[in-house]
Amino acid sequence: MNTAQPTALPKAAQFVLFGAMGDLAWRLVGPALFNLYLDGQLPAELRLVGVDREISTPALLERLREGVQRFSRRGSPTAEQWSGFSARVATLPMDLQDNAAYSELAEMLRTSRATPVTRIYYLAIPPSLFEAVASGLAHADLHLDEAHTRIVVEKPLGRDLDSFRAIDNTLRQHFAERQIYRMDHFLGKETVQNILAMRFANPIFEPVWNRRYIDHVTITVAETIGVAHRAGYYEHAGALRDMVQNHLMQLMCLIAMEPPVAYDADDIRNKKLDVLLACRPIRPDDVSAVAVRGQYAGGWIQSVEAQGYRDESGVAPDSNSETYAAVKLLVDNWRWQDVPFYLRTGKRLGAAVSEISIRFRDVPHNAFPVNTGFNAQPVRLVIQIQPQEGIILKFMAKEPGSPLRLSPVDMRFAYGEAFSKPSPAAYETLLHDLLQGDATLFMRSDQVQAAWKLLMPIIQTWEGNPAPDFPNYPAGSWGPEAAERLVARDGRAWLTPSQWHPKTRAGLPGANEQ
Numbered sequence: 001m002n003t004a005q006p007t008a009l010p011k012a013a014q015f016v017l018f019g020a021m022g023d024l025a026w027r028l029v030g031p032a033l034f035n036l037y038l039d040g041q042l043p044a045e046l047r048l049v050g051v052d053r054e055i056s057t058p059a060l061l062e063r064l065r066e067g068v069q070r071f072s073r074r075g076s077p078t079a080e081q082w083s084g085f086s087a088r089v090a091t092l093p094m095d096l097q098d099n100a101a102y103s104e105l106a107e108m109l110r111t112s113r114a115t116p117v118t119r120i121y122y123l124a125i126p127p128s129l130f131e132a133v134a135s136g137l138a139h140a141d142l143h144l145d146e147a148h149t150r151i152v153v154e155k156p157l158g159r160d161l162d163s164f165r166a167i168d169n170t171l172r173q174h175f176a177e178r179q180i181y182r183m184d185h186f187l188g189k190e191t192v193q194n195i196l197a198m199r200f201a202n203p204i205f206e207p208v209w210n211r212r213y214i215d216h217v218t219i220t221v222a223e224t225i226g227v228a229h230r231a232g233y234y235e236h237a238g239a240l241r242d243m244v245q246n247h248l249m250q251l252m253c254l255i256a257m258e259p260p261v262a263y264d265a266d267d268i269r270n271k272k273l274d275v276l277l278a279c280r281p282i283r284p285d286d287v288s289a290v291a292v293r294g295q296y297a298g299g300w301i302q303s304v305e306a307q308g309y310r311d312e313s314g315v316a317p318d319s320n321s322e323t324y325a326a327v328k329l330l331v332d333n334w335r336w337q338d339v340p341f342y343l344r345t346g347k348r349l350g351a352a353v354s355e356i357s358i359r360f361r362d363v364p365h366n367a368f369p370v371n372t373g374f375n376a377q378p379v380r381l382v383i384q385i386q387p388q389e390g391i392i393l394k395f396m397a398k399e400p401g402s403p404l405r406l407s408p409v410d411m412r413f414a415y416g417e418a419f420s421k422p423s424p425a426a427y428e429t430l431l432h433d434l435l436q437g438d439a440t441l442f443m444r445s446d447q448v449q450a451a452w453k454l455l456m457p458i459i460q461t462w463e464g465n466p467a468p469d470f471p472n473y474p475a476g477s478w479g480p481e482a483a484e485r486l487v488a489r490d491g492r493a494w495l496t497p498s499q500w501h502p503k504t505r506a507g508l509p510g511a512n513e514q
């Protein structure tokens with residue numbers, strides 16, 4: 001992202017990819033690095049060092065190439081493109097738990113350059129190995145030079161507040177906060193970055209962006225996929241930890257934060273942290289009133305049969321892991337007092353769609369005759385994150401001719417139509433920022449802690465009380481009935497995602513627009 005900060009790509013960098021033969025490197029990191037290479041967005045002298053227990057340069061190149069073919073937005077590389085990229089790749093087989101091996105890594109990274117080389121340690125490995133790597137790097141003095149050395153970690157960053165703190169303390173024992181880059185890939189999505197541009201590069205939204213004009217906000221991240229091959233992780237995580245604690249709460253922060261003074265990593269992250277700190281704490285007794293969990297049973301998604309979660313490979317037949325979570329949060333400050341933020345996410349829902357709906361208040365007085373269709377649809381601003389990328393303003397307009405009739409209409413901005421440039425993948429944006437040393441789109445420790453802290457009462461209540469009604473929503477539906485009640489209790493309904501096809505929607509909970 002362009003920032004006001006004096007960041008620039010370094011001339012020389014070493015990108016050490018721990019877990020280079022693993023899934024994350026294969027699906028996301030490798031394709032992103034390759035696309036940055038194609039776009040001329042990598043440092044001129046970038047060396048990619050793949051580290052894994054068993055690895056060789058030909059094996060890594062084959063794996064990376066396969067990953068690029070399958071997952072890159074650009075598809076298969078040409079022979080010329082690939083050979084240019086491959087020339088930058090080296091490997092080191094390493095037992096990550098063996099401190100002595102880090103001296104060998106240090107030897108490999110030693111350069112004769114007079115100017116500093118930016119060094120990235122990307123931990124595409126399970127968190128159980130973070131400590132070994134952080135202390136191994138420190139053992140070989142590879143953590144030094146704060147300004148040019150960065151370590152990157154991805155979620156899961158703990159299962160709860162205590163385990164997050166343990167992981168974080170381990171990292172911070174050897175690295176300074178400014179060196180630690182915690183990924184939340186949602187923050188790299190163009191449409192998510194655009195929330196700040198929309199709110200703060202235009203004067204028209206801020207005056208109405210408050211409790212006086214906004215009735216409530218819904219944030220939906222719905223997926224049609226199940227857990228696929230990730231049951232081992234998901235069984236211990238569940239939707240609340242996997243999605244709400246990070247992605248959805250980050251979206252909420254971008255909607256609710258105060259204007260930053262400058263487009264600066266710390267200023268923006270301070271403002272986002274303020275939102276989390278202002279969230280009303282959830283009392284254990286209130287959990288059932290503000291949070292709903294669900295787990296999918298078998299069903300049909302767009303005419304394809306899907307099995308239930310408990311039948312997926314690697315899932316316990318009596319699993320208590322939630323594949324759906326909905327939470328109501330209140331932000332206790334002047335701007336948002338009593339404006340609910342409803343967050344929901346689930347797997348195996350009827351459509352893959354992520355969007356944020358800002359529902360404005362009704363007009364204070366209806367001057368139109370009742371039979372004109374007035375009040376058929378409230379004014380909403382819909383921020384489409386994926387698969388559609390854009391913004392829709394939904395409002396009422398007069399139909400042509402007489403008698404006087406009012407109808408809901410949409411004003412649309414679509415990324416694809418407005419810009420000829422394709423959007424980079426989130427990982428591309430984030431890796432580019434990382435190489436430049438711009439931490440704006442990365443999570444700071446205090447933010448992650450605040451998010452865990454807020455959700456702990458829900459986590460503890462759910463863990464201590466297995467759900468009696470699991471599975472409680474069929475694959476292909478819009479989640480459990482209880483999620484409807486969560487908002488209905490407030491006299492509201494979920495705002496149905498704009499891409500949800502009316503036919504698919506019929507008869508499903510959430511089908512009725514408010």
Ligand code: BG6
Nearest residue numbers: 185186223225242243247354386
């Ligand atoms: C990940 C979660 O962080 O985000 C996955 O672990 C989820 O469970 C994924 O499917 C969704 O990301 P995206 O970019 O595909 O919407």
